[in-house]
Amino acid sequence: MTAPARPRRSDATRAxxxxxxxxxxxxxxYERATIRAIAADARxxxxxxxxxxxxxxxxxxxxxxxxxxxxxxxAVPPAQLGEALIRHFLARWEGDETLVxxxxxxxxxxGAAERxxxxxxxxxxxxxxxxxxxxxxxxxxxGLVASQILGLAFTxxxxxxxxxxxxxxxxxxxxxxxxxQRYLTGRPEN
Amino acid sequence: MTAPARPRRSDATRAxxxxxxxxxxxxxxYERATIRAIAADARxxxxxxxxxxxxxxxxxxxxxxxxxxxxxxxAVPPAQLGEALIRHFLARWEGDETLVxxxxxxxxxxGAAERxxxxxxxxxxxxxxxxxxxxxxxxxxxGLVASQILGLAFTxxxxxxxxxxxxxxxxxxxxxxxxxQRYLTGRPEN
DNA sequence: GACAGTTGCCAACACTCGTTGGCAAACACT
DNA sequence: AGTGTTTGCCAACGAGTGTTGGCAACTGTC
Numbered sequence: 001m002t003a004p005a006r007p008r009r010s011d012a013t014r015a016x017x018x019x020x021x022x023x024x025x026x027x028x029x030y031e032r033a034t035i036r037a038i039a040a041d042a043r044x045x046x047x048x049x050x051x052x053x054x055x056x057x058x059x060x061x062x063x064x065x066x067x068x069x070x071x072x073x074x075a076v077p078p079a080q081l082g083e084a085l086i087r088h089f090l091a092r093w094e095g096d097e098t099l100v101x102x103x104x105x106x107x108x109x110x111g112a113a114e115r116x117x118x119x120x121x122x123x124x125x126x127x128x129x130x131x132x133x134x135x136x137x138x139x140x141x142x143g144l145v146a147s148q149i150l151g152l153a154f155t156x157x158x159x160x161x162x163x164x165x166x167x168x169x170x171x172x173x174x175x176x177x178x179x180x181q182r183y184l185t186g187r188p189e190n
Numbered sequence: 191m192t193a194p195a196r197p198r199r200s201d202a203t204r205a206x207x208x209x210x211x212x213x214x215x216x217x218x219x220y221e222r223a224t225i226r227a228i229a230a231d232a233r234x235x236x237x238x239x240x241x242x243x244x245x246x247x248x249x250x251x252x253x254x255x256x257x258x259x260x261x262x263x264x265a266v267p268p269a270q271l272g273e274a275l276i277r278h279f280l281a282r283w284e285g286d287e288t289l290v291x292x293x294x295x296x297x298x299x300x301g302a303a304e305r306x307x308x309x310x311x312x313x314x315x316x317x318x319x320x321x322x323x324x325x326x327x328x329x330x331x332x333g334l335v336a337s338q339i340l341g342l343a344f345t346x347x348x349x350x351x352x353x354x355x356x357x358x359x360x361x362x363x364x365x366x367x368x369x370x371q372r373y374l375t376g377r378p379e380n
Numbered sequence: 381g382a383c384a385g386t387t388g389c390c391a392a393c394a395c396t397c398g399t400t401g402g403c404a405a406a407c408a409c410t
Numbered sequence: 411a412g413t414g415t416t417t418g419c420c421a422a423c424g425a426g427t428g429t430t431g432g433c434a435a436c437t438g439t440c
Binding site: 028029030031032103104106107108113116117120121139140142143144146147148149150151152154155156158159160161162163164167171175176178179182183188 | 293303330340345349351353364369373
Protein backbone atom coordinates (compact mmCIF):
# COMPACT_ATOMS: atom_id res chain seq x y z
CA MET A 1 0.00 0.00 0.00
CA THR A 2 2.49 2.64 1.12
CA ALA A 3 5.31 3.61 -1.17
CA PRO A 4 8.30 1.24 -1.22
CA ALA A 5 10.04 3.33 1.43
CA ARG A 6 12.25 5.34 -0.86
CA PRO A 7 14.49 7.43 1.40
CA ARG A 8 13.35 11.03 1.65
CA ARG A 9 15.38 14.09 2.30
CA SER A 10 13.15 14.87 5.26
CA ASP A 11 13.89 11.65 7.10
CA ALA A 12 16.34 13.43 9.38
CA THR A 13 13.72 15.99 10.30
CA ARG A 14 11.17 13.28 10.98
CA ALA A 15 13.61 11.51 13.26
CA UNK A 16 14.50 14.72 15.08
CA UNK A 17 10.84 15.41 15.72
CA UNK A 18 10.31 11.90 17.02
CA UNK A 19 13.29 12.10 19.33
CA UNK A 20 12.22 15.46 20.73
CA UNK A 21 8.66 14.21 21.10
CA UNK A 22 9.74 11.19 23.13
CA UNK A 23 11.81 13.39 25.42
CA UNK A 24 9.02 15.87 25.98
CA UNK A 25 6.31 13.29 26.42
CA UNK A 26 8.52 11.42 28.89
CA UNK A 27 9.36 14.55 30.85
CA UNK A 28 6.03 16.35 30.81
CA UNK A 29 3.24 13.93 29.93
CA TYR A 30 0.81 14.22 27.06
CA GLU A 31 -0.94 17.52 27.70
CA ARG A 32 2.01 19.53 28.98
CA ALA A 33 4.22 18.45 26.11
CA THR A 34 3.27 21.05 23.51
CA ILE A 35 3.83 20.78 19.79
CA ARG A 36 5.54 24.14 19.92
CA ALA A 37 8.04 22.96 22.51
CA ILE A 38 8.74 19.74 20.64
CA ALA A 39 9.27 21.66 17.42
CA ALA A 40 11.61 24.08 19.17
CA ASP A 41 13.66 21.17 20.50
CA ALA A 42 13.87 19.72 17.00
CA ARG A 43 14.71 23.18 15.63
CA UNK A 44 11.91 23.27 13.09
CA UNK A 45 8.55 24.98 12.71
CA UNK A 46 5.50 23.61 14.56
CA UNK A 47 3.67 23.29 11.27
CA UNK A 48 6.17 20.66 10.12
CA UNK A 49 5.04 18.41 12.92
CA UNK A 50 1.52 18.62 11.62
CA UNK A 51 2.57 17.93 8.05
CA UNK A 52 4.57 14.84 8.94
CA UNK A 53 2.42 13.39 11.70
CA UNK A 54 -1.02 14.82 11.04
CA UNK A 55 -1.92 15.78 14.60
CA UNK A 56 -0.65 15.67 18.14
CA UNK A 57 -2.34 12.32 18.62
CA UNK A 58 -0.65 11.02 15.51
CA UNK A 59 2.70 12.22 16.74
CA UNK A 60 2.20 10.51 20.06
CA UNK A 61 1.13 7.30 18.38
CA UNK A 62 4.34 7.32 16.38
CA UNK A 63 6.50 8.26 19.36
CA UNK A 64 4.97 5.63 21.63
CA UNK A 65 5.55 2.73 19.29
CA UNK A 66 7.16 0.21 21.53
CA UNK A 67 8.32 -3.36 21.68
CA UNK A 68 9.12 -4.89 25.08
CA UNK A 69 11.57 -7.22 23.30
CA UNK A 70 10.86 -9.97 25.77
CA UNK A 71 13.29 -12.87 25.48
CA UNK A 72 12.19 -16.41 24.74
CA UNK A 73 11.08 -17.52 28.19
CA UNK A 74 11.10 -21.19 27.27
CA ALA A 75 14.88 -20.93 27.09
CA VAL A 76 15.09 -19.75 30.71
CA PRO A 77 15.29 -22.26 33.57
CA PRO A 78 11.85 -22.13 35.20
CA ALA A 79 13.28 -21.26 38.59
CA GLN A 80 14.98 -18.15 37.18
CA LEU A 81 12.04 -16.67 35.32
CA GLY A 82 11.45 -13.89 37.84
CA GLU A 83 15.06 -12.82 37.95
CA ALA A 84 15.36 -12.89 34.18
CA LEU A 85 12.25 -10.76 33.77
CA ILE A 86 13.17 -8.07 36.27
CA ARG A 87 16.65 -7.81 34.77
CA HIS A 88 15.20 -7.47 31.30
CA PHE A 89 12.74 -4.79 32.34
CA LEU A 90 15.29 -2.77 34.25
CA ALA A 91 17.59 -2.72 31.24
CA ARG A 92 14.72 -1.84 28.95
CA TRP A 93 13.50 1.05 31.10
CA GLU A 94 16.86 2.63 31.58
CA GLY A 95 17.91 2.43 27.96
CA ASP A 96 14.80 3.83 26.30
CA GLU A 97 12.62 6.64 27.54
CA THR A 98 9.71 5.60 25.35
CA LEU A 99 8.22 3.51 28.13
CA VAL A 100 8.45 6.38 30.58
CA UNK A 101 6.68 8.59 28.07
CA UNK A 102 3.98 6.00 27.64
CA UNK A 103 3.66 5.52 31.39
CA UNK A 104 3.29 9.25 32.07
CA UNK A 105 0.87 9.76 29.23
CA UNK A 106 -1.24 6.74 30.15
CA UNK A 107 -2.33 8.47 33.35
CA UNK A 108 -4.27 11.14 31.54
CA UNK A 109 -4.60 10.16 27.89
CA UNK A 110 -7.07 7.41 27.03
CA GLY A 111 -5.24 6.52 23.84
CA ALA A 112 -2.01 6.03 25.73
CA ALA A 113 -3.77 3.89 28.31
CA GLU A 114 -5.20 1.79 25.50
CA ARG A 115 -1.74 1.35 24.02
CA UNK A 116 -0.39 0.35 27.43
CA UNK A 117 -3.13 -2.25 27.79
CA UNK A 118 -2.26 -3.57 24.37
CA UNK A 119 1.43 -3.91 25.13
CA UNK A 120 0.90 -5.80 28.34
CA UNK A 121 -2.00 -7.86 27.11
CA UNK A 122 -0.36 -8.87 23.84
CA UNK A 123 3.35 -8.97 24.49
CA UNK A 124 3.57 -9.86 28.18
CA UNK A 125 0.61 -12.21 28.32
CA UNK A 126 1.87 -13.90 25.18
CA UNK A 127 5.26 -14.48 26.76
CA UNK A 128 3.67 -15.89 29.90
CA UNK A 129 1.53 -18.17 27.79
CA UNK A 130 4.61 -19.86 26.35
CA UNK A 131 5.17 -21.73 29.60
CA UNK A 132 1.82 -21.42 31.36
CA UNK A 133 -0.68 -23.09 29.12
CA UNK A 134 -3.65 -22.70 31.43
CA UNK A 135 -5.48 -19.88 29.72
CA UNK A 136 -7.45 -18.87 32.78
CA UNK A 137 -4.42 -18.15 34.91
CA UNK A 138 -2.20 -16.66 32.22
CA UNK A 139 -3.94 -13.31 32.20
CA UNK A 140 -3.83 -13.04 35.95
CA UNK A 141 -0.14 -13.88 36.14
CA UNK A 142 0.64 -11.32 33.46
CA GLY A 143 -1.48 -8.73 35.22
CA LEU A 144 0.26 -9.26 38.54
CA VAL A 145 3.66 -9.01 36.90
CA ALA A 146 2.55 -5.82 35.17
CA SER A 147 1.37 -4.36 38.46
CA GLN A 148 4.76 -4.85 40.11
CA ILE A 149 6.76 -3.79 37.05
CA LEU A 150 4.72 -0.65 36.45
CA GLY A 151 4.69 0.14 40.16
CA LEU A 152 8.46 -0.05 40.16
CA ALA A 153 8.66 2.25 37.16
CA PHE A 154 6.10 4.63 38.62
CA THR A 155 7.87 5.02 41.95
CA UNK A 156 11.38 5.08 40.48
CA UNK A 157 10.96 7.23 37.36
CA UNK A 158 7.77 9.24 37.82
CA UNK A 159 7.17 9.95 41.51
CA UNK A 160 10.86 9.44 42.29
CA UNK A 161 10.46 7.99 45.76
CA UNK A 162 13.95 8.36 47.22
CA UNK A 163 14.38 4.74 48.38
CA UNK A 164 13.41 3.49 44.94
CA UNK A 165 15.61 5.98 43.12
CA UNK A 166 18.60 5.15 45.29
CA UNK A 167 18.25 1.37 44.98
CA UNK A 168 20.79 -0.25 42.70
CA UNK A 169 19.60 -2.57 39.95
CA UNK A 170 20.98 -5.49 41.95
CA UNK A 171 18.97 -4.47 45.00
CA UNK A 172 15.85 -4.44 42.89
CA UNK A 173 16.64 -7.78 41.28
CA UNK A 174 17.07 -9.47 44.63
CA UNK A 175 13.86 -8.04 46.09
CA UNK A 176 11.52 -7.98 43.12
CA UNK A 177 12.82 -11.04 41.27
CA UNK A 178 11.24 -13.44 43.81
CA UNK A 179 7.97 -11.54 43.60
CA UNK A 180 7.77 -11.97 39.85
CA GLN A 181 8.83 -15.58 40.22
CA ARG A 182 5.86 -16.28 42.48
CA TYR A 183 3.47 -14.39 40.23
CA LEU A 184 4.67 -16.41 37.25
CA THR A 185 4.89 -19.90 38.67
CA GLY A 186 3.45 -19.91 42.19
CA ARG A 187 0.02 -20.41 43.61
CA PRO A 188 -1.70 -17.85 45.81
CA GLU A 189 -1.62 -17.95 49.60
CA ASN A 190 1.62 -19.88 49.89
CA MET B 191 -3.83 32.17 63.56
CA THR B 192 -6.93 31.53 61.51
CA ALA B 193 -10.34 32.54 62.79
CA PRO B 194 -11.93 30.14 65.30
CA ALA B 195 -13.75 28.41 62.45
CA ARG B 196 -17.06 30.10 62.84
CA PRO B 197 -19.41 28.33 60.40
CA ARG B 198 -19.99 30.30 57.21
CA ARG B 199 -22.96 30.23 54.96
CA SER B 200 -20.64 29.34 52.07
CA ASP B 201 -19.40 26.13 53.64
CA ALA B 202 -21.76 24.08 51.52
CA THR B 203 -20.41 25.71 48.38
CA ARG B 204 -16.84 25.11 49.46
CA ALA B 205 -17.63 21.46 50.06
CA UNK B 206 -19.39 21.10 46.71
CA UNK B 207 -16.37 22.56 44.93
CA UNK B 208 -14.05 20.21 46.75
CA UNK B 209 -16.16 17.19 45.93
CA UNK B 210 -16.41 18.12 42.26
CA UNK B 211 -12.68 18.84 42.15
CA UNK B 212 -11.79 15.43 43.53
CA UNK B 213 -14.03 13.75 40.99
CA UNK B 214 -12.60 15.69 38.06
CA UNK B 215 -9.00 15.38 39.15
CA UNK B 216 -9.49 11.65 39.63
CA UNK B 217 -11.17 11.19 36.27
CA UNK B 218 -9.10 13.53 34.10
CA UNK B 219 -5.82 14.35 35.83
CA TYR B 220 -4.53 17.76 36.76
CA GLU B 221 -4.33 19.58 33.43
CA ARG B 222 -7.48 18.20 31.81
CA ALA B 223 -9.59 18.94 34.86
CA THR B 224 -10.55 22.55 34.18
CA ILE B 225 -11.79 25.03 36.73
CA ARG B 226 -14.76 25.70 34.50
CA ALA B 227 -15.76 22.03 34.43
CA ILE B 228 -15.35 21.70 38.19
CA ALA B 229 -17.41 24.82 38.76
CA ALA B 230 -20.11 23.53 36.41
CA ASP B 231 -20.28 20.26 38.35
CA ALA B 232 -20.62 22.19 41.57
CA ARG B 233 -23.21 24.47 39.93
CA UNK B 234 -21.43 27.70 40.71
CA UNK B 235 -19.40 30.26 38.83
CA UNK B 236 -15.72 29.59 38.09
CA UNK B 237 -14.77 32.79 39.82
CA UNK B 238 -16.01 31.36 43.10
CA UNK B 239 -13.38 28.68 42.92
CA UNK B 240 -10.74 31.36 42.71
CA UNK B 241 -12.17 33.31 45.59
CA UNK B 242 -12.31 30.33 47.91
CA UNK B 243 -9.15 28.49 46.88
CA UNK B 244 -7.00 31.20 45.36
CA UNK B 245 -5.81 29.30 42.30
CA UNK B 246 -6.01 25.96 40.57
CA UNK B 247 -2.94 24.81 42.46
CA UNK B 248 -4.55 25.86 45.71
CA UNK B 249 -7.69 23.96 44.86
CA UNK B 250 -5.71 20.86 44.08
CA UNK B 251 -3.75 21.17 47.29
CA UNK B 252 -7.00 21.28 49.22
CA UNK B 253 -8.58 18.44 47.23
CA UNK B 254 -5.55 16.19 47.56
CA UNK B 255 -5.32 16.40 51.32
CA UNK B 256 -5.08 12.79 52.31
CA UNK B 257 -4.47 10.53 55.25
CA UNK B 258 -3.70 6.87 54.62
CA UNK B 259 -5.19 6.10 58.05
CA UNK B 260 -2.80 3.25 58.53
CA UNK B 261 -3.70 1.07 61.51
CA UNK B 262 -1.35 0.50 64.40
CA UNK B 263 0.90 -2.17 62.99
CA UNK B 264 2.28 -3.15 66.37
CA ALA B 265 -1.15 -4.56 67.17
CA VAL B 266 -0.99 -6.92 64.16
CA PRO B 267 0.60 -10.36 64.46
CA PRO B 268 3.92 -10.05 62.58
CA ALA B 269 3.06 -12.90 60.25
CA GLN B 270 -0.10 -11.13 59.07
CA LEU B 271 1.35 -7.72 58.34
CA GLY B 272 1.23 -8.15 54.57
CA GLU B 273 -2.34 -9.32 54.50
CA ALA B 274 -3.46 -6.57 56.87
CA LEU B 275 -1.78 -3.93 54.74
CA ILE B 276 -3.20 -5.02 51.39
CA ARG B 277 -6.67 -5.27 52.90
CA HIS B 278 -6.38 -1.81 54.34
CA PHE B 279 -5.18 -0.30 51.08
CA LEU B 280 -7.85 -1.97 48.98
CA ALA B 281 -10.57 -0.64 51.27
CA ARG B 282 -8.99 2.80 51.29
CA TRP B 283 -8.70 2.99 47.47
CA GLU B 284 -12.20 1.87 46.77
CA GLY B 285 -13.87 4.10 49.31
CA ASP B 286 -12.18 7.39 48.50
CA GLU B 287 -11.25 8.68 45.09
CA THR B 288 -8.78 11.19 46.50
CA LEU B 289 -5.92 8.73 46.12
CA VAL B 290 -6.82 8.06 42.51
CA UNK B 291 -6.85 11.80 41.88
CA UNK B 292 -3.47 12.13 43.49
CA UNK B 293 -2.10 9.17 41.56
CA UNK B 294 -3.27 10.51 38.21
CA UNK B 295 -2.07 14.00 38.91
CA UNK B 296 1.31 12.85 40.19
CA UNK B 297 2.23 11.67 36.71
CA UNK B 298 2.32 15.15 35.29
CA UNK B 299 2.16 17.64 38.13
CA UNK B 300 5.32 18.15 40.18
CA GLY B 301 3.38 19.39 43.18
CA ALA B 302 1.25 16.27 43.19
CA ALA B 303 4.33 14.08 42.92
CA GLU B 304 5.84 15.91 45.86
CA ARG B 305 2.70 15.33 47.88
CA UNK B 306 2.77 11.64 46.96
CA UNK B 307 6.37 11.40 48.11
CA UNK B 308 5.40 13.04 51.36
CA UNK B 309 2.55 10.66 52.03
CA UNK B 310 4.60 7.55 51.46
CA UNK B 311 7.72 8.86 53.10
CA UNK B 312 5.98 10.19 56.20
CA UNK B 313 2.96 7.99 56.77
CA UNK B 314 4.02 4.64 55.31
CA UNK B 315 7.66 4.77 56.34
CA UNK B 316 6.58 5.87 59.81
CA UNK B 317 4.27 2.89 60.11
CA UNK B 318 6.99 0.52 58.97
CA UNK B 319 9.37 2.06 61.48
CA UNK B 320 7.10 1.02 64.35
CA UNK B 321 8.20 -2.59 63.99
CA UNK B 322 11.39 -2.32 61.93
CA UNK B 323 13.74 -0.22 64.00
CA UNK B 324 16.69 -0.53 61.62
CA UNK B 325 16.61 2.90 60.02
CA UNK B 326 18.61 1.87 56.99
CA UNK B 327 16.17 -0.81 55.87
CA UNK B 328 12.95 0.96 56.83
CA UNK B 329 12.99 3.28 53.83
CA UNK B 330 13.65 0.45 51.45
CA UNK B 331 10.86 -1.71 52.84
CA UNK B 332 8.43 1.20 52.64
CA GLY B 333 9.54 1.97 49.09
CA LEU B 334 9.04 -1.61 47.95
CA VAL B 335 5.60 -1.74 49.51
CA ALA B 336 4.75 1.55 47.82
CA SER B 337 5.90 0.18 44.46
CA GLN B 338 3.55 -2.80 44.66
CA ILE B 339 0.65 -0.85 46.11
CA LEU B 340 0.90 1.96 43.57
CA GLY B 341 1.43 -0.53 40.77
CA LEU B 342 -1.74 -2.28 41.79
CA ALA B 343 -3.65 1.01 41.84
CA PHE B 344 -2.14 2.09 38.54
CA THR B 345 -3.04 -1.08 36.70
CA UNK B 346 -6.45 -1.48 38.34
CA UNK B 347 -7.79 2.09 38.42
CA UNK B 348 -5.80 4.06 35.85
CA UNK B 349 -4.73 1.82 32.98
CA UNK B 350 -7.51 -0.63 33.79
CA UNK B 351 -5.74 -3.79 32.74
CA UNK B 352 -8.57 -6.31 32.42
CA UNK B 353 -7.07 -9.04 34.62
CA UNK B 354 -6.47 -6.53 37.39
CA UNK B 355 -9.90 -4.96 37.06
CA UNK B 356 -11.62 -8.34 37.13
CA UNK B 357 -9.72 -9.67 40.13
CA UNK B 358 -11.74 -9.78 43.33
CA UNK B 359 -10.33 -8.19 46.46
CA UNK B 360 -9.78 -11.67 47.87
CA UNK B 361 -7.77 -12.68 44.80
CA UNK B 362 -5.57 -9.66 45.30
CA UNK B 363 -5.15 -10.29 49.01
CA UNK B 364 -4.00 -13.84 48.42
CA UNK B 365 -1.52 -12.89 45.72
CA UNK B 366 -0.21 -9.54 46.89
CA UNK B 367 -0.41 -10.08 50.63
CA UNK B 368 2.60 -12.45 50.62
CA UNK B 369 4.54 -9.97 48.51
CA UNK B 370 4.03 -7.19 51.03
CA GLN B 371 4.80 -9.58 53.85
CA ARG B 372 8.20 -10.34 52.34
CA TYR B 373 8.91 -6.68 51.66
CA LEU B 374 8.05 -5.84 55.27
CA THR B 375 9.74 -8.63 57.18
CA GLY B 376 11.81 -10.70 54.78
CA ARG B 377 15.35 -10.54 53.52
CA PRO B 378 16.24 -10.32 49.82
CA GLU B 379 17.05 -13.33 47.66
CA ASN B 380 15.16 -15.87 49.75
C1' DG C 381 -34.38 50.99 58.05
C1' DA C 382 -29.37 51.98 57.30
C1' DC C 383 -25.10 49.75 56.60
C1' DA C 384 -21.06 46.68 56.34
C1' DG C 385 -19.93 42.08 54.99
C1' DT C 386 -20.80 38.01 52.36
C1' DT C 387 -22.18 35.33 48.33
C1' DG C 388 -22.77 34.89 43.63
C1' DC C 389 -22.65 35.96 38.57
C1' DC C 390 -21.18 38.29 34.38
C1' DA C 391 -17.96 39.95 31.17
C1' DA C 392 -13.65 40.36 29.96
C1' DC C 393 -8.43 40.08 29.79
C1' DA C 394 -4.14 38.02 28.48
C1' DC C 395 -2.35 33.99 27.14
C1' DT C 396 -1.47 29.40 25.16
C1' DC C 397 -2.93 25.71 22.53
C1' DG C 398 -3.52 22.74 18.14
C1' DT C 399 -4.09 23.55 13.62
C1' DT C 400 -4.30 25.71 8.76
C1' DG C 401 -3.11 27.99 4.30
C1' DG C 402 -0.05 30.32 1.64
C1' DC C 403 4.48 31.49 -0.03
C1' DA C 404 9.55 31.17 -0.94
C1' DA C 405 13.53 28.50 -1.43
C1' DA C 406 15.70 24.08 -2.49
C1' DC C 407 15.62 20.01 -4.97
C1' DA C 408 14.84 16.26 -8.69
C1' DC C 409 14.24 15.16 -13.22
C1' DT C 410 13.86 15.85 -18.10
C1' DA D 411 16.72 25.71 -18.74
C1' DG D 412 12.32 24.57 -17.23
C1' DT D 413 8.83 22.20 -14.50
C1' DG D 414 6.69 19.83 -10.77
C1' DT D 415 7.57 18.26 -6.09
C1' DT D 416 9.37 18.58 -1.61
C1' DT D 417 10.89 21.10 2.50
C1' DG D 418 10.53 24.81 5.46
C1' DC D 419 8.79 29.16 7.65
C1' DC D 420 5.50 32.82 8.66
C1' DA D 421 1.27 34.63 10.11
C1' DA D 422 -2.92 33.86 11.60
C1' DC D 423 -7.38 31.62 13.20
C1' DG D 424 -10.56 29.81 16.60
C1' DA D 425 -11.08 27.66 20.72
C1' DG D 426 -10.14 27.10 25.46
C1' DT D 427 -7.40 28.24 29.58
C1' DG D 428 -6.62 30.48 34.43
C1' DT D 429 -7.60 34.59 36.37
C1' DT D 430 -9.55 39.40 37.57
C1' DG D 431 -12.69 43.32 38.72
C1' DG D 432 -17.00 45.06 39.18
C1' DC D 433 -21.78 44.85 40.27
C1' DA D 434 -26.28 43.02 42.04
C1' DA D 435 -28.56 40.45 45.60
C1' DC D 436 -28.74 38.64 50.00
C1' DT D 437 -27.57 38.32 55.22
C1' DG D 438 -26.96 39.75 59.77
C1' DT D 439 -26.38 43.66 63.20
C1' DC D 440 -27.28 48.11 65.33
